[in-house]
Amino acid sequence: MAEIFVARADDMADGDRRIVRTNKGEIGVFRHKGAFHAYANRCVHSGGPACEGVLIPKVIELIAEDKTYQGQTFSEDEMHFVCPWHGYEYNIETGVFAGDSKLKLKKYQIVERSGDVYIVA
Numbered sequence: 001m002a003e004i005f006v007a008r009a010d011d012m013a014d015g016d017r018r019i020v021r022t023n024k025g026e027i028g029v030f031r032h033k034g035a036f037h038a039y040a041n042r043c044v045h046s047g048g049p050a051c052e053g054v055l056i057p058k059v060i061e062l063i064a065e066d067k068t069y070q071g072q073t074f075s076e077d078e079m080h081f082v083c084p085w086h087g088y089e090y091n092i093e094t095g096v097f098a099g100d101s102k103l104k105l106k107k108y109q110i111v112e113r114s115g116d117v118y119i120v121a
């Protein structure tokens, strides 16, 4: 395992990301709610660059007690990123695919030291 420099922590604001090329392939690093999360930039669907997709809050279906559909809203707690090839959505904090929790992106450990951010890969 090697530590691969990503960025100075102060250079990544919330919502920022970096795509880092490593000898294990590209790794996407997100900053979200102050924390860093790193995943293989290889979608579980067909290998697309999942970590390069747009960020969007989880969409929540609103169902009334009588089971009638009331529309949709966005989660205030769960952020997703969306693979640009065919739209697979992943939880930014876990890398789990929103459509099937058995599927997830490979996650990498992050180390912060002296204000620098590294991936352990």
Ligand code: FES
Binding pocket: 043, 044, 045, 046, 047, 048, 049, 050, 083, 084, 085, 086, 087, 088
């Ligand atoms: S390759 Fe990512 S959704 Fe198809």
